[in-house]
Amino acid sequence: MPRGMRIAALREFVSGGRRRYPWLLATTSILVAALLLVPLVAIVAQALQAGWGQVWLVLDRSFVATLLWNTIKLAVVVTILCAVIGTGCAWLTERTSLPGRRTWAVLLIVPFVIPDFVLAWTWTSVFPAIHGYSGAVLVMTLHLYPLVYLPMAAAFRAADPGQVEAARVLGLSKRAAWLRISLRQARTTLLGGCLLVCLALLSYYGAFENLRYQTFTTAIFGEIRTQFSPAVASSLSLVLVALSLFILGGEGMFRERGRVQRSGAMAQRAQTPIQLGRTRFLAVAGVATTVGLALGFPVAVVVYWMTTGSSSGLPTSVSFWAAMGYTALYSALGAVLATALALPVSLLTIRHPRRWTATLERSTFITQAIPGVVIGLALVYVVSRHLNFLYQSPQLLVIAYALMFFPLGLVALSSSVARASPRLEEIGRSLGKGPLAVRLTVTAPLLAPGLAAAFCFLFLSSVTELTATLLLAPTGVRTLATQFWAYAEESASLGAAAPYAAAMIAMSAVPAYLLGRWFDQRIVGEPGGSWFQEEVP
Amino acid sequence: MERTTTRARLQALAMAGAVIATGLGLASCGGTGAGGGGGTITLYSGQHQQLSQAIVAAFTKQTGIHVRVRTDDGIVLANQILQEGSTSPADVYLTENSPELMLLTEHHLLAQLPASTTDQIPSRYNSPTGNWVGVALRVCSLVYNPSLISQSQLPSSFLELSQAKWKGKLAITPTDSDFVPQVGAVIATYGRPAALSWLQGLKSNAALYQSEEATVAAVNRGQQAVGVINQYYWYRLRLEVGAKDTHSKLYFFPNRDVGAIENIGGAAVLASSSHQADAKKFVAFLASAQAQQLVSAGDDFEYPARAGIAANPALPPLSLVNPAVINVVSLGNDLTAASLLQEAGLT
Numbered sequence: 001m002p003r004g005m006r007i008a009a010l011r012e013f014v015s016g017g018r019r020r021y022p023w024l025l026a027t028t029s030i031l032v033a034a035l036l037l038v039p040l041v042a043i044v045a046q047a048l049q050a051g052w053g054q055v056w057l058v059l060d061r062s063f064v065a066t067l068l069w070n071t072i073k074l075a076v077v078v079t080i081l082c083a084v085i086g087t088g089c090a091w092l093t094e095r096t097s098l099p100g101r102r103t104w105a106v107l108l109i110v111p112f113v114i115p116d117f118v119l120a121w122t123w124t125s126v127f128p129a130i131h132g133y134s135g136a137v138l139v140m141t142l143h144l145y146p147l148v149y150l151p152m153a154a155a156f157r158a159a160d161p162g163q164v165e166a167a168r169v170l171g172l173s174k175r176a177a178w179l180r181i182s183l184r185q186a187r188t189t190l191l192g193g194c195l196l197v198c199l200a201l202l203s204y205y206g207a208f209e210n211l212r213y214q215t216f217t218t219a220i221f222g223e224i225r226t227q228f229s230p231a232v233a234s235s236l237s238l239v240l241v242a243l244s245l246f247i248l249g250g251e252g253m254f255r256e257r258g259r260v261q262r263s264g265a266m267a268q269r270a271q272t273p274i275q276l277g278r279t280r281f282l283a284v285a286g287v288a289t290t291v292g293l294a295l296g297f298p299v300a301v302v303v304y305w306m307t308t309g310s311s312s313g314l315p316t317s318v319s320f321w322a323a324m325g326y327t328a329l330y331s332a333l334g335a336v337l338a339t340a341l342a343l344p345v346s347l348l349t350i351r352h353p354r355r356w357t358a359t360l361e362r363s364t365f366i367t368q369a370i371p372g373v374v375i376g377l378a379l380v381y382v383v384s385r386h387l388n389f390l391y392q393s394p395q396l397l398v399i400a401y402a403l404m405f406f407p408l409g410l411v412a413l414s415s416s417v418a419r420a421s422p423r424l425e426e427i428g429r430s431l432g433k434g435p436l437a438v439r440l441t442v443t444a445p446l447l448a449p450g451l452a453a454a455f456c457f458l459f460l461s462s463v464t465e466l467t468a469t470l471l472l473a474p475t476g477v478r479t480l481a482t483q484f485w486a487y488a489e490e491s492a493s494l495g496a497a498a499p500y501a502a503a504m505i506a507m508s509a510v511p512a513y514l515l516g517r518w519f520d521q522r523i524v525g526e527p528g529g530s531w532f533q534e535e536v537p
Numbered sequence: 538m539e540r541t542t543t544r545a546r547l548q549a550l551a552m553a554g555a556v557i558a559t560g561l562g563l564a565s566c567g568g569t570g571a572g573g574g575g576g577t578i579t580l581y582s583g584q585h586q587q588l589s590q591a592i593v594a595a596f597t598k599q600t601g602i603h604v605r606v607r608t609d610d611g612i613v614l615a616n617q618i619l620q621e622g623s624t625s626p627a628d629v630y631l632t633e634n635s636p637e638l639m640l641l642t643e644h645h646l647l648a649q650l651p652a653s654t655t656d657q658i659p660s661r662y663n664s665p666t667g668n669w670v671g672v673a674l675r676v677c678s679l680v681y682n683p684s685l686i687s688q689s690q691l692p693s694s695f696l697e698l699s700q701a702k703w704k705g706k707l708a709i710t711p712t713d714s715d716f717v718p719q720v721g722a723v724i725a726t727y728g729r730p731a732a733l734s735w736l737q738g739l740k741s742n743a744a745l746y747q748s749e750e751a752t753v754a755a756v757n758r759g760q761q762a763v764g765v766i767n768q769y770y771w772y773r774l775r776l777e778v779g780a781k782d783t784h785s786k787l788y789f790f791p792n793r794d795v796g797a798i799e800n801i802g803g804a805a806v807l808a809s810s811s812h813q814a815d816a817k818k819f820v821a822f823l824a825s826a827q828a829q830q831l832v833s834a835g836d837d838f839e840y841p842a843r844a845g846i847a848a849n850p851a852l853p854p855l856s857l858v859n860p861a862v863i864n865v866v867s868l869g870n871d872l873t874a875a876s877l878l879q880e881a882g883l884t
Contacts, residue, residue: 058879061879061882062882063882128754128755128758128760129760209747209748210747210751212744212745212746212747212751214745218712218747219884221712221747222711222712222747222884223884224610224612224613224616225610225612225613225712225713225714226612226711226712226713226714226716226717226871226875226878226884227875227876227879227884228612228615228616228619228640228871228872228875230616230620232879380617380620380621381620384620384621384622384624388624391621391624391626392626470609471609471613471617475579475605475606475607475626476605476606476607486586486608489748489750489751493777494777495777
């Protein structure tokens with residue numbers, strides 16, 4: 001690099017960077033966001049095709065009011081429970097002398113890999129009385145609390161202890177300092193986790209069907225199985241989209257108010273864990289109960305059915321291993337694709353924050369609230385009409401996985417992208433390294449953990465995807481999830497279904513363990529994996 | 538300035554690289570996609586996997602023609618065919634209820650079957666226009682738990698289930714595609730207004746389950762006294778849990794009541810299929826004595842449509858059950874039944 005450029009780079013670094021606007025990055029991000037909105041556009045188009053009169057006929061019924069109330073009361077209670085359990089467990093594993101905290105830290109994440117429909121099935125097969133609202137609250141809370149736990153653990157670890165210390169010096173009690181400083185510091189993260197819980201809840205299907213709890217998703221499925229009008233299902237999904245917009249808007253408003261400033265740049269350091277004393281038995285009991293109910297119980301039931309169900313025994317080996325292979329292949333490719341799509345969006349929103357980029361980022365979260373079956377139908381509608389060569393191809397299924405789980409990839413990437421500050425690249429450049437060398441030696445290592453985390457998250461979500469897979473999978477291809485469903489729901493063969501559940505759990509346990517280790521190894525002193533990174537420019 | 542352009546280029550390069558890598562990965566996992574050469578047909582099957590797999594295996598063994606099977610709910614697959622229209626990858630459609638087949642016939646999506654195929658099956662189980670052939674039958678029935686209700690208390694007609702005395706005792710599956718034709722049968726027999734008030738009664742009486750498997754299991758456990766199911770779900774449950782844990786019994790509505798309607802499942806070749814000959818061979822095989830014996834032999838517990846093939850010995854002979862027979866034309870195409878279910882707020 002010529003000397004003049006080096007000086008220019010240094011000057012730019014010193015002046016805080018007055019860089020040219022990254023048009024390419026912006027264009028790519030807009031294209032990605034547009035791609036993610038394709039299913040949404042298809043839903044609206046189908047509804048419009050039927051005409052608003054028809055849509056209104058579907059929506060203006062007391063049945064829809066029941067569904068709305070069912071969905072809202074579930075979302076509110078489960079989100080609160082997840083927030084309490086997730087925050088409590090995160091605080092215990094990150095800030096206290098909880099015995100075995102490193103082991104608990106990993107175990108607390110793993111329940112997320114047990115598919116919602118498997119979890120519900122294990123509970124109802126042992127306790128048939130569990131159903132309806134209370135059952136849905138139980139199962140969804142146990143399934144979703146890791147979405148709060150994971151970011152909160154990272155946030156607690158990364159939080160600035162200086163402020164707590166200052167508060168204590170100024171005379172606040174320990175409890176008051178925790179409430180007013182620690183929790184406030186983590187507020188944005190908590191909201192982010194709650195947002196994911198809320199949006200995920202809207203789109204679940206299998207668990208609710210099993211628990212006989214009517215939500216929009218089960219109703220949409222009912223429509224698809226009994227009606228011959230895709231417009232009807234589309235009308236109901238419009239309500240879900242509206243709900244998700246409402247949730248996103250609300251979270252956005254809170255977030256604006258909850259900005260956190262650090263007492264100094266990178267003000268993180270090792271913190272002395274709070275000694276629990278006698279309450280540690282209580283703490284262990286609490287954490288162990290959570291892990292036991294969310295992980296121990298379902299795993300035990302699956303093993304039980306594998307060994308005792310009358311139709312048990314490994315299913316015919318060919319289809320079992322084929323299902324396993326296809327599941328791994330499609331999930332991995334979907335995860336790679338979604339990570340690749342999320343990277344430009346993440347770079348743009350974190351490195352070049354503007355109001356519109358925040359909106360762009362938010363818009364990608366809507367797909368999270370649309371049930372897989374609706375995305376599947378929308379893609380069938382679009383692809384069979386306009387891109388017939390893709391119809392029922394493996395490519396389409398992979399693309400569908402990438403679209404559906406994109407927000408998870410974005411979320412997992414954000415902390416690493418924030419750490420890979422362009423300033424660091426500029427320092428590298430100013431030290432005389434070429435652009436490629438800087439990318440390889442500075443940016444890539446900083447991004448790598450985020451990319452790996454995104455991949456793991458996306459992979460384990462795709463492994464358990466059921467409803468879009470049923471519609472979009474190439475003819476003849478069966479995944480672990482569709483096989484489990486065929487045996488558990490269609491044939492009520494508990495023994496035959498159990499091995500597929502076990503395989504799904506085993507397959508997702510590896511990335512989940514890696515994720516857990518990744519979060520666990522974040523060295524104190526690095527900016528932590530805040531869910532929605534608030535980088536002060 | 539130049540520097541940032543380089544960075545942008547590199548970013549683009551990296552992204553393009555990732556996308557290409559994904560594309561290559563995808564290309565290498567192809568081969569199971571749509572299309573397909575000679576000797577392979579695609580079956581959209583609403584039948585249970587165990588039965589369709591057994592039949593397909595026997596067919597491939599006999600003819601060397603490979604069959605790719607797409608399994609889903611019968612109505613979902615019919616919807617998919619409607620969406621796909623003339624570009625449908627499906628060659629054969631196999632389903633458990635006749636109304637879907639009638640609907641696809643009305644949309645001119647089904648090919649004409651040779652008489653040599655339809656002649657294999659009694660004509661009352663076939664398409665009146667020769668577009669599909671009957672394959673297997675089930676009978677609508679009531680499963681009940683004798684510890685909660687005695688046989689003498691059971692209703693003598695399907696319509697009674699909407700009476701207030703059944704409140705809290707009844708389980709139904711309104712969102713199962715097997716339930717829609719049963720509503721269609723009530724409409725065909727008693728007319729639309731009576732059917733609607735019947736459905737409204739059911740809504741206030743019944744616990745709603747999402748599959749007939751779940752309904753029969755709930756009655757067997759004693760959570761509900763009675764449940765409306767197609768008869769074969771009870772036999773499948775008994776096979777799974779064993780006779781010892783079967784605490785429920787099956788009841789058929791007497792006197793050819795509409796509650797004991799016979800549901801006809803059939804198969805058709807799609808008009809858009811580019812493998813007409815192979816597809817028709819498969820449908821002919823479905824009607825053959827060999828495939829019909831597979832219907833009786835397996836754990837399926839349906840009645841074979843072909844005359845002269847003995848049903849599974851676990852089943853009572855059809856003549857003894859004496860089911861209600863509703864002409865496939867009067868049973869119609871599900872559309873009225875579906876809109877009535879919606880009007881009653883059950884879906």
